[in-house]
Amino acid sequence: MIQRVLKADKSRDLSTAELSDLVNCSSVPALHSLGIDTEFILSSYPHTLSTSAVFQQAQSIVCSLAVISDAADRSIALMS
Numbered sequence: 748m749i750q751r752v753l754k755a756d757k758s759r760d761l762s763t764a765e766l767s768d769l770v771n772c773s774s775v776p777a778l779h780s781l782g783i784d785t786e787f788i789l790s791s792y793p794h795t796l797s798t799s800a801v802f803q804q805a806q807s808i809v810c811s812l813a814v815i816s817d818a819a820d821r822s823i824a825l826m827s
Contacts, residue, residue: 765793781808 778785783805796802
């Protein structure tokens with residue numbers, strides 16, 4: 748299981764971060780619940796991800812997710 752966590756450091760340049768730095772032990776179960784194989788996180792270099800079929804499938808799943816604001820949804824519910 749992945750144990751590395753990127754600390755909240757606003758001065759850190761994300762372009763130099765490893766993919767595994769951006770995923771923590773809480774991320775893995777969430778990705779698995781979406782049916783995403785997380786093996787590519789530790790077994791691939793960022794520059795090779797675009798050619799990885801596993802990554803491309805994961806990217807397709809993530810890009811299809813709708814982003815919602817729970818706070819906005821609650822506010823609308825309270826107003827109606």
